[in-house]
Amino acid sequence: MQVNEYKPLIVAFCCNWCSYAGADLAGNNRLNYPADVKIIRVPCSCRVNPMFILRAFQRGADGVIICGCHPGDCHYTSGNYYARRRMTALFSMLDYLGIERERTRLEWVSAAEGAKFAATMNDFVQQVTALGENKRLEDLRCKK
Amino acid sequence: MQKITGDILIEKASALLSSGTVSCVLGWKKGEFGYDVTPAVFSSVEELERDFVYNDFCGANFSKYLVSKTRKLEGKILVFLKPCDTYSFNQLLSEHRFDREKVYAIGIPCEGMVDISKVKATVGEGISSIDTDGDNLLVSTLYDEEPVAVDFKSVLAERCINCKSKKHVAYDELLGEEGDVIENSRFDEVARIEALTPDERFAFWQNELSRCIRCNACRDACPACTCEKCVFDNPASGVENKSPANSFEEKLFHIIRAYHVAGRCTDCGECSRVCPQNIPLHLLNRKFIKDMNEFYGEYQAGEEVGMRAPLVSYTTEDLEPGEALTRRDTDA
Numbered sequence: 001m002q003v004n005e006y007k008p009l010i011v012a013f014c015c016n017w018c019s020y021a022g023a024d025l026a027g028n029n030r031l032n033y034p035a036d037v038k039i040i041r042v043p044c045s046c047r048v049n050p051m052f053i054l055r056a057f058q059r060g061a062d063g064v065i066i067c068g069c070h071p072g073d074c075h076y077t078s079g080n081y082y083a084r085r086r087m088t089a090l091f092s093m094l095d096y097l098g099i100e101r102e103r104t105r106l107e108w109v110s111a112a113e114g115a116k117f118a119a120t121m122n123d124f125v126q127q128v129t130a131l132g133e134n135k136r137l138e139d140l141r142c143k144k
Numbered sequence: 145m146q147k148i149t150g151d152i153l154i155e156k157a158s159a160l161l162s163s164g165t166v167s168c169v170l171g172w173k174k175g176e177f178g179y180d181v182t183p184a185v186f187s188s189v190e191e192l193e194r195d196f197v198y199n200d201f202c203g204a205n206f207s208k209y210l211v212s213k214t215r216k217l218e219g220k221i222l223v224f225l226k227p228c229d230t231y232s233f234n235q236l237l238s239e240h241r242f243d244r245e246k247v248y249a250i251g252i253p254c255e256g257m258v259d260i261s262k263v264k265a266t267v268g269e270g271i272s273s274i275d276t277d278g279d280n281l282l283v284s285t286l287y288d289e290e291p292v293a294v295d296f297k298s299v300l301a302e303r304c305i306n307c308k309s310k311k312h313v314a315y316d317e318l319l320g321e322e323g324d325v326i327e328n329s330r331f332d333e334v335a336r337i338e339a340l341t342p343d344e345r346f347a348f349w350q351n352e353l354s355r356c357i358r359c360n361a362c363r364d365a366c367p368a369c370t371c372e373k374c375v376f377d378n379p380a381s382g383v384e385n386k387s388p389a390n391s392f393e394e395k396l397f398h399i400i401r402a403y404h405v406a407g408r409c410t411d412c413g414e415c416s417r418v419c420p421q422n423i424p425l426h427l428l429n430r431k432f433i434k435d436m437n438e439f440y441g442e443y444q445a446g447e448e449v450g451m452r453a454p455l456v457s458y459t460t461e462d463l464e465p466g467e468a469l470t471r472r473d474t475d476a
């Protein structure tokens with residue numbers, strides 16, 4: 001019996017060349033990970049504009065994870081290195097504003113790492129579940 | 145407190161105008177009460193003599209004005225720069241935002257500028273004029289017979305209390321003595337907030353940012369915010385009608401504004417200075433500066449022209465986000 005009914009909403013940005021393929025592999029191998037993880041495919045981890053993440057939180061995400069190729073393996077050579085700095089700065093800023101750092105994560109998952117993908121998602125969902133519901137980020141410009 | 149007086153600057157500017165070295169002057173124009181100084185362009189000696197001032201309320205950083213003022217300019221514009229302004233000046237040059245050839249920059253020393261809201265908090269409203277005797281401001285109000293003396297140090301602007309440099313990093317000519325980059329404690333308040341719990345931090349920012357009326361003054365004054373088309377100009381959004389509300393609708397605005405200037409912000413303090421709601425915006429900017437110093441090495445935007453900002457470069461050895469944040473906490 002599940003005691004905790006709360007299921008977090010997780011948004012996962014996955015780069016097309018590695019992590020999205022990794023997620024595919026996880027599916028092909030019938031590895032389990034929670035259905036509350038919504039995957040958004042992006043061309044490269046560095047395509048993730050910080051605003052995407054804020055917008056996800058604004059629309060009610062409890063956690064956001066970005067997955068890309070391992071350092072050195074980016075299809076565009078250096079996209080993930082830029083992403084690493086940008087996300088470090090952004091996650092730290094979110095943490096500073098009170099959005100716990102456990103709600104954001106950056107992971108490198110290759111096309112061959114279906115098992116790592118599933119394990120990462122399971123772990124992240126667990127971590128966010130433990131934190132509970134997120135505070136909402138709001139912005140007047142994107143009120144619905 | 146200013147050793148370099150308005151008269152000296154007027155004399156300097158008039159000479160450069162008359163000799164034809166410059167065709168106009170970017171300076172501070174006096175207002176009605178002495179403290180309501182505004183930036184202005186002067187094109188004649190008469191105008192300078194009539195309206196130019198330099199006093200304890202000349203906080204405005206002129207660097208950004210050069211972007212629009214040099215665009216169609218014939219000849220050169222004279223600009224007076226305080227030490228902190230010169231960092232913005234260099235940063236704008238790094239970003240190719242104006243033509244250095246069109247500017248004649250005079251560095252002027254600065255002992256710190258006064259925050260008028262602190263003066264008002266001390267003496268109250270109804271200020272009719274403000275004078276100085278060196279260490280004190282002599283504030284005359286409609287209600288007091290005698291001017292009230294206010295200690296200059298007690299009403300310094302926040303950014304001046306934590307001044308990072310008395311040294312000019314750019315100029316064509318320098319008036320007065322050159323100062324040094326100085327020790328300061330500008331990151332203390334950031335560190336204090338970092339040490340709170342997430343809920344306390346959220347509450348702190350909710351309290352500060354919910355006062356925001358989205359006037360965009362912070363963006364308009366920011367020398368790093370010089371985009372021709374800004375993401376925050378959206379007439380369809382209705383932000384113009386915003387009133388301060390506890391609903392705290394402006395988190396995204398504040399994160400994105402600070403993020404857009406991350407690595408380019410020189411910490412000149414204009415945003416906090418102009419905010420009509422006294423929101424400590426510098427605490428957002430300084431957070432990014434502090435983080436990047438700690439994660440990627442000390443970096444002062446605008447120190448030199450042509451430096452590469454931390455967010456547009458990388459090393460293969462950079463820390464992962466999780467590592468970076470944990471390391472910061474253990475070092476603190």
Ligand code: SF4
Nearest residue numbers: 369370371374375404
């Ligand atoms: S807020 Fe961003 S988009 Fe707007 S002017 Fe500043 S840097 Fe440019």
Ligand code: SF4
Nearest residue numbers: 356357359360362419
């Ligand atoms: S200047 Fe102050 S009130 Fe105006 S938009 Fe910026 S933070 Fe909000």
Ligand code: FES
Nearest residue numbers: 015044068069075
């Ligand atoms: S293509 Fe995968 S991170 Fe750049």
